[in-house]
Amino acid sequence: MTMTTQDRHETEKLLTPAEVAALFRVDPKTVTRWAKAGKLTSIRTLGGHRRYRESEVRDLLGGGH
């Protein structure tokens, strides 16, 4: 199952701050700081809340060993 080049972001699954925090075993506020520091890509809702790319989070979790 080869992807042409990359998935279109329209179909990218997004995670809430609480979900990302649970995966890293940190506080949701810590995930917010990562986004502010540019360490993690964040998508903004129209109200200002952040959402994160599942693929990026999974990559960061597995790439650290």
Next chain:
Amino acid sequence: MTMTTQDRHETEKLLTPAEVAALFRVDPKTVTRWAKAGKLTSIRTLGGHRRYRESEVRDLLGGGH
């Protein structure tokens, strides 16, 4: 439904250094040394703090007799 030795690490529950240290009754610094020596798998937060796999810790605690 055969599964490899362990589940996907993305859903693995993680422990903080203090929690692992309490389980082994050692100083958190000692847990850090185990991780550096490769005796214990460590996942890193984006800030550099370590997290440890609960299943691995539980295995080491119970398998040591």
Next chain:
DNA sequence: CGTGACTGGGGTAATTTGGGGA
């Protein structure tokens, strides 16, 4: 249009990291 849960922002404790030495 309410209700309950979650999030953002700020500020302050607590934990973790890393090196070095006992």
Next chain:
DNA sequence: TTTGTCCAAATTACCCCAGTCA
């Protein structure tokens, strides 16, 4: 050789409340 402790700096956790989400 393994472990515990001292130090400074960095990272993370918990407190508040107003606004957003579903």
